Amino acid sequence: MLTVTDVSKTFFPGTVNERTALDRLNLTMAEGDFVTVIGSNGAGKSTLLNAVSGRLIADSGSIEIDGRNVNRMPDYRRAKYVGRVFQDPLAGTAPNLTIEENLSLAFLRGKRRGLGPGLSKKRRGTFVEQLAMLELGLEDRLTAKVGLLSGGQRQALSLLMAGFTQPRIMLLDEHTAALDPQRAELVTTITERIVHEGGLTTLMVTHNMEQAIRLGNRLIMMHEGRIVYEADDQKKASLTVQDLLKEFANIKGATLSDKAFLG
């Protein structure tokens, strides 16, 4: 479904601020895989998601979605295949448009937009059905402006909008990090439901190790632009936060000793 091969990305190359965000990274995801991504700050997690979504173009390597090479495809064209939810709850929706207008925008993911009416009875029916799944009562507020919703509600709506057209790949970038614990829990539950019901192939970055273990069928740990640890379904079943912390310490140590060795 998603094949990332030898992808590298360096920011500010040739300057004192040069930073390698992705270092010949490889990742393969099968259809229906739900991979959680953890790693320290600057490990390249968000860069990986940006490279897959097309917001950033990788320096080298190749990215294939569904066997199609998308290396040079700008983000708005990759959007046909890639759904995305950001950390900022305000990023995924248009605040001055109504809930139904936002859904209508999402409904046409990757399709040509012409002069047909943006809202119709039929579309509204679909939206009500989908919104009801969130169990937030938003289906009764179709004509409310999205800017009036709370952060949690907006993030739930963003998730729905990103997922309900069943994109080939779903990217979740710490999408519960900016919410209070209760709202984060709600959005996590909704995430599970949407991913499960749509059978979506999902790549989720999180800072929450407990969440990374609980969700999905695979877990990867990134460090300095590479995948340094990977747990498959079986391994993940018995994985604890303690294990992950230990792995984390090991990896950091390894890098340190490498450097010491070279230096």
Added chain:
Amino acid sequence: MIGAVEVGLIYGVMALGVYLTFRVLNFPDLTVDGSFTTGAATAAVAIIAGWNPVLATLAGFVTGFLAGTVTGLLHTKGKIDGLLAGILTMIALWSINLRIMDGANVPLLRRDTAFTPLRDAGILGTWGGVAVLALAVVLLGLVVVWFLTTDLGLSIRATGDNGPMISSFGVSTDFTKTLTLALSNGFVGMCGALIAQYQGFADISMGIGLILVGLASVILGQAILGQRRLLLAVFAVIVGAVLYRLIIFAALRVGLDPNDMKAITALLVVIALLVPRWKAVGGRVGRRSTATSVAATSAKEA
């Protein structure tokens, strides 16, 4: 007075264009100072060449549209700041407009214009004329409302509201921005074409400061009528354009010099921009209990 209302209604076409960029796209587009004259020049030259006045007016739309496209491409493909892109096109249009007119002005004396039938029927300058013009402008406003509720129109509104979001759903914001700038300047060009015919000449300096007139109309109208609902927001723009002309009319009546009008316009825009803010601040300072509700309402409106 009736004349001022008529002119205001015609300028409503321009204000609708400014609304598209300034409010919908959130893009202060200075191209209009040039594209207004471009539309006027195009129509005037076309009429002199014997074109049907309606066709000549549409030609004004087309040249305005092209001017907007240039600004759009400079901004999106050339990554030039929006204000600067508009200024660049506006300045370049000055020379182009002189070329089109082959001089600084084109008189339309004794030529058939789009307004000739109205004038011949004797209703121009009466409330009948106002009614005809109002009907035409309101129809155009309804077309704008319709357009903004289509799939394409929705994606344009989302571009102004949250660009990265709509591009994550597969819309090229470069395209929507350029298209909106083009349509906006098309309206402005068409308005220039109509004004040239109404006043009987096109002149190189007729577009100077026009962006402020457009902003004044949009801000004034929406400050009074609100902009919660799309229909109301669009209608408010037309009302604002008429209101602006009436204010200018009144200012002249009380003895101000026509040369003062640019400063009056600027002042009007400043007032219209500041008053809503003062209201919010005043509420906070004055009555503590209502401060939060005022802040909440203004947040909602924003």
